[in-house]
Amino acid sequence: MDWVTMIFNGNALAAIGAALAVGLAGAGSAKGVGIVGEAAQGLVTEDPDKFGQALLLQALPGTQGIYGLLTAFVILNQVGIVGGPMKDLTTIQGFLVLASSLPIAIVGYFSGIAQGRAAAAGIGLIAMRPEEMGKGITFAAMVETYAVLALLASILMIFGINL
Amino acid sequence: MAIIRVNPTRMELTRLKKRLVVARRGHKLLKDKRDELMRQFLDLVRKNKELREKVEEMLMKVHSNFLIARAVMSSEILEEALMFPKQKVSLEVSTKNVMSVDVPVLDFKTQSDDQSNIYPYGFANTSGELDGAIATLSEVLPHMLELAQMEKSAQLLAEEIEKTRRRVNALEYVLIPQLTETIKYITMKLDENERGNLTRLMKVKDMMIEQARQAMAH
Amino acid sequence: MTVANDIQYAYAVARIRAIERRLLDRGKIDRMVDAKSPEEAFKILVDADYGYSAGEVSSAFEYETLLREEQKKVYKLLKEIAPQPEIFNLFLEKNDFHNAKVILKSEFLGREFDDILMDAGTIPASKLKIMIKDRNMTGMPSTMRKAIEESIDTFNRTGDPQSIDLILDSATYTHMKEIAERSQVKFLMDLVKVFIDLTNIKTFLRVKRLKKSWDFLNKILIPGGRIDFKVFIEYLETPLEGFIEALKYTPYGAFCEEGIIDYQNTGSLTKLEKLTDNYVIQFIKKAKYVAFGIEPLVAYLMAKENEIKIVRIIMVGKINNISNEIIRERLREAYV
Numbered sequence: 001m002d003w004v005t006m007i008f009n010g011n012a013l014a015a016i017g018a019a020l021a022v023g024l025a026g027a028g029s030a031k032g033v034g035i036v037g038e039a040a041q042g043l044v045t046e047d048p049d050k051f052g053q054a055l056l057l058q059a060l061p062g063t064q065g066i067y068g069l070l071t072a073f074v075i076l077n078q079v080g081i082v083g084g085p086m087k088d089l090t091t092i093q094g095f096l097v098l099a100s101s102l103p104i105a106i107v108g109y110f111s112g113i114a115q116g117r118a119a120a121a122g123i124g125l126i127a128m129r130p131e132e133m134g135k136g137i138t139f140a141a142m143v144e145t146y147a148v149l150a151l152l153a154s155i156l157m158i159f160g161i162n163l
Numbered sequence: 164m165a166i167i168r169v170n171p172t173r174m175e176l177t178r179l180k181k182r183l184v185v186a187r188r189g190h191k192l193l194k195d196k197r198d199e200l201m202r203q204f205l206d207l208v209r210k211n212k213e214l215r216e217k218v219e220e221m222l223m224k225v226h227s228n229f230l231i232a233r234a235v236m237s238s239e240i241l242e243e244a245l246m247f248p249k250q251k252v253s254l255e256v257s258t259k260n261v262m263s264v265d266v267p268v269l270d271f272k273t274q275s276d277d278q279s280n281i282y283p284y285g286f287a288n289t290s291g292e293l294d295g296a297i298a299t300l301s302e303v304l305p306h307m308l309e310l311a312q313m314e315k316s317a318q319l320l321a322e323e324i325e326k327t328r329r330r331v332n333a334l335e336y337v338l339i340p341q342l343t344e345t346i347k348y349i350t351m352k353l354d355e356n357e358r359g360n361l362t363r364l365m366k367v368k369d370m371m372i373e374q375a376r377q378a379m380a381h
Numbered sequence: 382m383t384v385a386n387d388i389q390y391a392y393a394v395a396r397i398r399a400i401e402r403r404l405l406d407r408g409k410i411d412r413m414v415d416a417k418s419p420e421e422a423f424k425i426l427v428d429a430d431y432g433y434s435a436g437e438v439s440s441a442f443e444y445e446t447l448l449r450e451e452q453k454k455v456y457k458l459l460k461e462i463a464p465q466p467e468i469f470n471l472f473l474e475k476n477d478f479h480n481a482k483v484i485l486k487s488e489f490l491g492r493e494f495d496d497i498l499m500d501a502g503t504i505p506a507s508k509l510k511i512m513i514k515d516r517n518m519t520g521m522p523s524t525m526r527k528a529i530e531e532s533i534d535t536f537n538r539t540g541d542p543q544s545i546d547l548i549l550d551s552a553t554y555t556h557m558k559e560i561a562e563r564s565q566v567k568f569l570m571d572l573v574k575v576f577i578d579l580t581n582i583k584t585f586l587r588v589k590r591l592k593k594s595w596d597f598l599n600k601i602l603i604p605g606g607r608i609d610f611k612v613f614i615e616y617l618e619t620p621l622e623g624f625i626e627a628l629k630y631t632p633y634g635a636f637c638e639e640g641i642i643d644y645q646n647t648g649s650l651t652k653l654e655k656l657t658d659n660y661v662i663q664f665i666k667k668a669k670y671v672a673f674g675i676e677p678l679v680a681y682l683m684a685k686e687n688e689i690k691i692v693r694i695i696m697v698g699k700i701n702n703i704s705n706e707i708i709r710e711r712l713r714e715a716y717v
Contacts, residue, residue, distance in 0.1 A: 035391050038391040039395035042395030043398070046400055124395055231651075234698060235693075239498075249543055284543065285547045285549070292649070
């Protein structure tokens with residue numbers, strides 16, 4: 001059973017963890033930015049002057065992707081895939097690294113979408129009342145808290161693992 | 164005053180005198196007729212005025228109701244609602260004789276007697292304000308017909324009064340004076356003839372007496 | 382036809398939010414009412430970018446053209462931006478039914494009335510005309526086909542033009558309900574129920590005023606609302622107080638009480654009709670809290686139709702020199 005040992009190879013598990021962190025958080029951000037983008041298109045069709053404000057709101061759900069990438073970098077760095085020499089991880093260590101990538105992967109995905117919706121609603125707000133834009137951004141940014149917490153958890157876990 | 168060119172004969176005189184009597188009687192009758200027509204006419208005009216004011220007031224109400232119904236419905240929906248009338252009205256015209264004037268009498272019949280059955284539209288898309296306008300309009304129709312009948316009667320009566328007045332005047336200022344004058348003329352003419360005759364007779368009598376006296380003297 | 386993913390509406394809703402700002406607000410409406418001349422009121426409309434040909438229509442008396450264009454503009458916009466434009470057929474079908482009424486009546490009268498056909502329906506009026514003329518109605522929704530067949534049959538038997546309207550009116554709402562149910566959007570289903578109930582309440586009062594029989598009432602009430610037919614039938618011949626009491630336990634209790642009491646005092650349904658329209662506006666205001674979904678689009682459509690109604694009241698009033706109080710008495714609440 002060659003492939004079983006291959007999958008449960010510690011290094012492979014760590015790489016999967018890094019991929020999940022980038023992939024899921026990035027997907028969440030992409031969806032979120034996409035939703036806001038659609039809404040922003042609707043707004044700008046009617047009111048081209050609000051492009052700047054709309055862009056600001058659209059950028060908000062983009063952070064989850066960055067957090068995911070950051071987590072992935074830290075993992076890869078710790079394992080030595082980037083900046084070598086590559087360490088030899090046991091299966092247990094591999095699982096630990098994989099687990100530590102999950103907070104940002106899962107929370108990043110869902111908070112990205114949630115923040116996208118909040119920001120798209122903010123587009124509706126600036127369509128009606130451009131002067132209330134700060135409040136719109138604040139509401140959307142509240143979602144960010146949980147992405148930041150997840151990032152924190154992921155990073156702490158990675159550094160905590162004794163490799 | 165001109166006199167009629169007639170032969171100043173006794174027969175003519177009798178004829179003219181008869182005509183004068185007839186003319187006088189006619190004059191009196193026509194005068195009575197004129198007064199009566201006048202009375203009826205004034206009566207009618209008064210009633211007409213009242214009715215007219217009432218109808219105008221009702222029409223104003225219909226108009227404002229319609230305007231409001233028009234304001235709360237789109238023109239397409241309003242026209243669709245009213246394009247196919249439900250109630251049918253048939254009108255019969257007969258005449259009535261007032262002082263020898265034939266005035267029209269309008270008689271109308273509606274197809275359905277049910278006053279709630281005059282609305283040709285559905286209720287879902289139309290406004291309740293339209294009901295009011297239609298109801299008032301259906302109420303005002305009989306009055307409008309009555310008004311039409313009255314106004315036509317008044318017009319006919321006025322024409323008749325005018326005609327009668329002209330006749331009375333013709334009799335009073337033309338025919339009767341003419342006849343009187345002519346009669347006077349014939350009478351005078353006849354009287355003169357009479358006097359001429361008398362003088363002639365007296366002269367003849369004198370001459371005969373003269374002749375008789377001369378014969379006696381021989 | 383179910384709305385699977387409300388995120389699809391992000392673009393449309395944002396666009397609607399941007400356009401909503403251009404709806405006439407209380408201030409502009411007040412300025413129109415206070416205008417000294419129809420031209421002055423008309424100018425406010427032109428400034429609000431009403432219709433397509435605002436620049437060309439010079440006379441205030443042509444306001445209807447502008448209103449018609451504005452309505453078309455709204456339908457076109459919604460069909461363009463809505464991810465599922467077919468849902469808006471819910472609001473367009475009533476124009477088809479209107480056209481069907483006109484076509485049937487002109488056929489029976491033997492006269493043409495093409496100028497009062499509406500072109501905002503889902504089936505082009507000319508096509509509908511041919512379909513009805515040829516009695517070949519396979520291309521139309523079955524509810525509509527059945528209703529048209531029934532009204533032709535009823536008219537041929539009774540010769541009563543009202544029956545055409547009554548049958549088609551009822552079918553309009555039945556069909557709206559069908560579309561709403563197919564869409565599975567609760568907001569739409571509730572909205573149609575509100576329409577049906579409000580129409581039934583107004584119909585009930587008018588039928589009562591005309592002293593018609595319960596049999597007639599039963600025939601013209603529209604099924605599918607929240608208020609049961611029994612309520613209407615029961616109070617047809619009793620004083621209105623009982624009816625007010627019966628409505629108290631429905632969402633319409635409060636304003637119906639006010640409207641019906643006003644009707645009892647003045648004999649006019651003006652106030653009630655206004656209050657029912659306001660209720661619909663209140664109902665759709667819920668959509669202001671919805672960020673994704675069809676609600677804001679529907680709300681915009683209703684708000685625009687309401688606005689067109691307001692503008693028509695003002696313009697008719699201004700042109701005919703109706704006093705400002707009478708105009709204000711009839712003005713509906715604005716959405717914004």
